[in-house]
Amino acid sequence: MKYVALVYYQESIIDAMTEQEWHDLNQECVAGVERLSAQGNFLTGQPLQPVDTATTIRVRNEEVLITDGPFAETKEQLAGFYLLDARDLNEAIQLASRIPPARFGSIEVRPARELPPKD
Amino acid sequence: MANDPLALGQLYQQQSRRVLATLIRLLGDFALAEEAMQEAFTAALRQWPEEGTPDNPTAWLIRAGQRRGIDQIRRKQTARQYSHLLANDEGVAPEPDEQSIADDQLRLMFTCCHPGLSIDARVALTLREMCGLTTEQVASALLQKPATLAQRIVRAKKKIREAGIPYEIPGAKELPQRLPDVLRVVYLVFNEGYSRSDGDSVVDISLATEAIRLAEELGRLLPQGEIFGLLALMRLQHSRRHARQDTNGELVTLEDQDRTRWDQHDIHQGFEWLELALAASPTGPYTLQASIAAVHAQAPEAETTDWNRIARLYDALYRQQPSPVIALNRAVAVAMRDTPADGLRLLDTLINEKEILNYHLFHAARADLYRRAGDPKAAAAAYKRAIDLTSQGPEQRFLQRRLAELGLIT
Numbered sequence: 001m002k003y004v005a006l007v008y009y010q011e012s013i014i015d016a017m018t019e020q021e022w023h024d025l026n027q028e029c030v031a032g033v034e035r036l037s038a039q040g041n042f043l044t045g046q047p048l049q050p051v052d053t054a055t056t057i058r059v060r061n062e063e064v065l066i067t068d069g070p071f072a073e074t075k076e077q078l079a080g081f082y083l084l085d086a087r088d089l090n091e092a093i094q095l096a097s098r099i100p101p102a103r104f105g106s107i108e109v110r111p112a113r114e115l116p117p118k119d
Numbered sequence: 120m121a122n123d124p125l126a127l128g129q130l131y132q133q134q135s136r137r138v139l140a141t142l143i144r145l146l147g148d149f150a151l152a153e154e155a156m157q158e159a160f161t162a163a164l165r166q167w168p169e170e171g172t173p174d175n176p177t178a179w180l181i182r183a184g185q186r187r188g189i190d191q192i193r194r195k196q197t198a199r200q201y202s203h204l205l206a207n208d209e210g211v212a213p214e215p216d217e218q219s220i221a222d223d224q225l226r227l228m229f230t231c232c233h234p235g236l237s238i239d240a241r242v243a244l245t246l247r248e249m250c251g252l253t254t255e256q257v258a259s260a261l262l263q264k265p266a267t268l269a270q271r272i273v274r275a276k277k278k279i280r281e282a283g284i285p286y287e288i289p290g291a292k293e294l295p296q297r298l299p300d301v302l303r304v305v306y307l308v309f310n311e312g313y314s315r316s317d318g319d320s321v322v323d324i325s326l327a328t329e330a331i332r333l334a335e336e337l338g339r340l341l342p343q344g345e346i347f348g349l350l351a352l353m354r355l356q357h358s359r360r361h362a363r364q365d366t367n368g369e370l371v372t373l374e375d376q377d378r379t380r381w382d383q384h385d386i387h388q389g390f391e392w393l394e395l396a397l398a399a400s401p402t403g404p405y406t407l408q409a410s411i412a413a414v415h416a417q418a419p420e421a422e423t424t425d426w427n428r429i430a431r432l433y434d435a436l437y438r439q440q441p442s443p444v445i446a447l448n449r450a451v452a453v454a455m456r457d458t459p460a461d462g463l464r465l466l467d468t469l470i471n472e473k474e475i476l477n478y479h480l481f482h483a484a485r486a487d488l489y490r491r492a493g494d495p496k497a498a499a500a501a502y503k504r505a506i507d508l509t510s511q512g513p514e515q516r517f518l519q520r521r522l523a524e525l526g527l528i529t
Binding site: 001086087088089090092093111 | 235283289
């Protein structure tokens with residue numbers, strides 16, 4: 001099954017890191033992706049720029065509404081995602097628990113859904 | 120038994136959960152397995168009186184259920200989804216043996232108690248699937264509306280299917296993480312029964328005894344120290360059920376309970392489980408709590424309680440689970456061992472914990488220690504705070520009585 005692992009953390013924790021700590025964390029993530037790829041569990045994924053670079057788009061009554069940032073102030077922000085191939089939820093949980101930011105943020109694991117065939 | 124519908128009813132009670140657990144594995148679907156199991160029992164009711172009872176009724180029921188399940192799949196034309204079952208269609212699974220049936224029950228237990236499900240759903244699903252209660256019975260036992268509960272169960276089953284919660288016993292690496300979730304659910308089921316008085320429910324479900332039965336089954340399938348510890352704890356707590364309330368339904372504290380009313384059979388069983396639990400290291404939190412309950416059970420009257428031992432056990436428990444509630448109980452034990460002032464000093468270290476400040480038992484404990492220390496004014500203030508924070512009738516009346524006994528004009 002395909003699972004998306006959404007990585008959330010408080011950006012303030014990252015901001016408080018030293019250059020070296022941030023570098024080490026990134027290297028740990030690189031190594032993690034390498035391991036997941038070697039095991040055949042990594043389909044794709046991407047870390048994201050901080051949330052203040054985000055733009056939110058809504059379409060209401062055919063009008064495009066654009067706002068700065070995410071629409072609600074939340075404690076933890078989306079920082080990246082992984083698309084994983086796992087046998088079942090237990091394996092997905094086990095893989096997600098080794099994503100480095102799981103230590104100070106949270107990882108949301110959701111099964112992916114297929115769109116229905118074209119009518 | 121063939122001609123005796125009562126015997127078949129008994130067989131249903133004893134075997135339906137085992138049959139269901141295996142059918143879930145074979146058919147890979149909760150709802151389908153339940154339907155198939157019902158049909159298998161119906162078939163037995165019809166066929167056994169004519170053809171005689173099979174040698175291995177459980178295996179017969181499983182096979183009959185599996186065949187009906189597969190027929191059902193064909194009829195519903197959902198063959199694509201279940202093609203793996205139809206592939207070896209004539210090859211109905213090999214004769215299920217005792218071990219595979221036992222493993223299937225464990226699988227069902229771990230699936231129902233998966234941490235990916237909400238704790239409410241876990242309790243409801245366990246009662247429904249493992250204990251075989253109907254949705255209406257579960258609803259009445261958990262004081263919920265049947266419609267709400269039915270919805271919760273449907274949602275839980277949907278998540279099991281769609282999120283890919285596996286039907287499996289966790290491997291050796293994950294088991295230590297998962298077992299506490301299962302034990303927690305069993306203990307929640309127990310407490311649900313423990314904190315309610317029987318007698319007014321239409322259906323006769325004693326959740327406390329059901330939880331004990333479930334844990335006994337679990338301990339048989341998976342002999343682990345903490346399961347024995349939980350069994351010891353539940354037996355020892357259960358032994359006090361007749362002494363915890365007076366004839367008016369009012370709460371009686373451990374200190375004031377008539378210990379001759381404690382059930383000696385349960386205490387005996389509790390000690391047996393505790394011995395097994397202590398023989399298996401490491402000693403976990405349920406075993407430690409059971410050890411504390413055992414110290415109380417050993418004291419012929421409240422005055423002879425070995426508070427020194429209880430305080431030491433709380434020290435060990437607190438090291439494992441440094442929660443404010445355990446700190447609170449530990450402080451009370453220290454107060455009993457040393458002086459009320461020592462207990463109060465420990466309680467004072469907790470006042471920065473937000474959740475404990477809104478916990479009525481924290482204030483009730485402070486009130487009690489102030490009372491013992493001879494400070495009725497401080498005791499009264501703490502009793503009032505505790506009364507404000509509790510909404511449970513017997514508890515509230517108990518605290519009111521204690522407040523009145525202080526003899527202060529308030």
